[in-house]
Amino acid sequence: MTNMTGGTDLILETAKLGFDIRLILDELLEIWPKAMFQDADQEAGIPLVVAIQTLERSETMEFFVYKDKESAESWAEMGWSEEHGNDMVQFLVADNPSQPDKIQLTLVIDSIVGDILDLIKIVSDKVDRISERSSRINWEAGLLAVGYTSGRDRFYEQVAKFRDELFRGWSADELACHPHEALQFCEAVQKQLGPIPHHFVMKALMNHRRLGTKSK
Amino acid sequence: MSMFHYTDQVSFDAIRSQVVWYFEASQPPANHPFGAYFTTLGRETKNLAQRLRIPKSKIQYFFEFDDIGDLKALPGGRGQYIFYSPTDYEVEKSRQIDHGET
Numbered sequence: 001m002t003n004m005t006g007g008t009d010l011i012l013e014t015a016k017l018g019f020d021i022r023l024i025l026d027e028l029l030e031i032w033p034k035a036m037f038q039d040a041d042q043e044a045g046i047p048l049v050v051a052i053q054t055l056e057r058s059e060t061m062e063f064f065v066y067k068d069k070e071s072a073e074s075w076a077e078m079g080w081s082e083e084h085g086n087d088m089v090q091f092l093v094a095d096n097p098s099q100p101d102k103i104q105l106t107l108v109i110d111s112i113v114g115d116i117l118d119l120i121k122i123v124s125d126k127v128d129r130i131s132e133r134s135s136r137i138n139w140e141a142g143l144l145a146v147g148y149t150s151g152r153d154r155f156y157e158q159v160a161k162f163r164d165e166l167f168r169g170w171s172a173d174e175l176a177c178h179p180h181e182a183l184q185f186c187e188a189v190q191k192q193l194g195p196i197p198h199h200f201v202m203k204a205l206m207n208h209r210r211l212g213t214k215s216k
Numbered sequence: 217m218s219m220f221h222y223t224d225q226v227s228f229d230a231i232r233s234q235v236v237w238y239f240e241a242s243q244p245p246a247n248h249p250f251g252a253y254f255t256t257l258g259r260e261t262k263n264l265a266q267r268l269r270i271p272k273s274k275i276q277y278f279f280e281f282d283d284i285g286d287l288k289a290l291p292g293g294r295g296q297y298i299f300y301s302p303t304d305y306e307v308e309k310s311r312q313i314d315h316g317e318t
Contacts, residue, residue, distance in 0.1 A: 004222055004253040005300075006269035008246040009292040041262055062293070064266055079265025079272035090266065092293025106293030108269060111246075 006080055007108040010120065013096065014127040016103045021061070021093055022052050023130075027122045031115050034068040040090075045072050062092045067115070086110040089119065139200075147194045155193075156208040159201055162189055172209040176202060218313060219254045219283040219299065222268070228277035232315055237279060237307040251300035254287060259318045268298070280313040 025048060028035060037055075038045030040062035048065060066072035071087035078084075090108035107123065109116050139152035148155060166188055167175055175182050186198040221239060223231070231237050239252035257264055258280075265272045288302065289295035 003242065003244045004255070004268060004270060004274065005244055005248055005290070005294075005298055006246070009248070009290065009294060011292040038263070040267060043262060062267075064263070075266055077272075079275070080270050088266070090269070092296075094293050094296070104293065108294065110269075 006085075007090070007110060008112070010107045010109065012105045012107070012124060012127050013099075013102050014105065014130045016095075016101050018130050019103045021091070022055055024123055024126050025052050025055075025065070027126055028065060028119060031119045031122065032065070032067045036066040036069055036072040038064045038066070038072065040064065062090070065089050065091065080110075086113070086116055089116070142200060143196070146196050148196060152204075155196075155200075156204050158193060159189060159204040160208045162192065163205060172205045175205065217256060217283045218258065218280050219256060219287070220258060221252075221254050221279045222264075222270075222275040222318065223277050223279075224274050225277060228279075228315075231279065235309060237281070237312060239301070239305040239307070241301065241304050248290065249288075249300060249302060251288075251302045252305040253298065253300045254305075255299070256283070256297045267294075275318055277316065278318050279307075279315045281307045282311040282313060284311070 025037070029048060029052075032048070035048035036045040037048045037051035045064070045066065064072075064075070065088065066075060067084075067087035071084045074081060074084040075088055086109065090106075092104075092106040092108070094104050094106075096102040096104045105123075105127065107120065109120070112120060139155070143149075143152065143155055150158075163170065163172070163175065163185065166185060167181065170181075175185060182202060183198070186201045189201045190196055221231075231239065239254075241250055241252045243250050244253065255268065257267060259278055261267070265275050268275070286301070287299035287305075290298040290300060
């Protein structure tokens with residue numbers, strides 16, 4: 001009997017809030033700088049570096065990432081082969097019906113060796129970071145742990161004040177959408193208030209904006 | 217809905233030689249459950265070999281039959297279109313739709 005299904009399916013879950021597959025793909029370029037991207041419904045692929053710029057954000061998608069053009073051509077011609085079997089990772093992104101706030105990310109690979117080992121580590125680290133950022137923050141404990149003792153509300157106020165001083169005219173959303181400036185801002189806050197994690201700073205900024213909106 | 221089984225010529229000849237199609241369960245490579253495997257992806261599906269992650273030589277022939285909802289979905293995203301029976305699976309003539317070269 002023919003085995004009609006190959007590969008190993010690695011199933012990851014992360015928060016839907018803040019999930020953007022492009023952030024994960026961007027990190028894959030560190031492992032496969034000449035990677036090719038192919039939507040599962042398309043005949044041909046394009047360089048991953050181009051795909052990241054043009055890919056629409058979508059909650060359900062299926063695509064392949066090949067190590068390079070040669071691997072993509074081999075897969076197109078022969079399907080799976082001994083030589084290039086581990087040169088392609090299939091990604092499937094889908095909603096999780098039982099947990100509406102979660103995304104299920106499936107990676108289909110051959111075996112966990114070499115580049116694939118590094119690649120999985122990068123993807124799972126990124127997925128973990130998304131989950132951590134989206135999980136509810138224990139503000140009091142978290143701030144105390146890094147030596148900030150003035151409490152959450154005061155922290156919100158101070159972060160908002162720094163934004164007014166350093167990025168006058170920028171909304172919290174605008175700052176969040178400019179990663180380099182957001183990083184500069186987080187580092188400036190750390191210099192003033194102590195080693196507070198970056199996601200605490202950005203979350204405080206967004207929460208302060210929301211609280212301000214609600215009180216109007 | 218139609219269910220498909222793709223295979224090479226040797227297996228195709230063995231299965232089609234019987235009136236009742238008999239798909240033998242086996243242990244697939246890697247982490248998949250023991251079973252006989254099927255898919256809802258039809259013959260016209262783009263990148264079929266990539267999605268099933270098998271050589272193109274193993275999608276040269278197909279069997280198509282009526283799904284009666286008794287197959288299990290593969291865990292994960294591919295469970296949208298890959299299904300399996302944990303034991304050998306028989307398809308009676310009344311459920312058989314088509315078979316041949318893809």
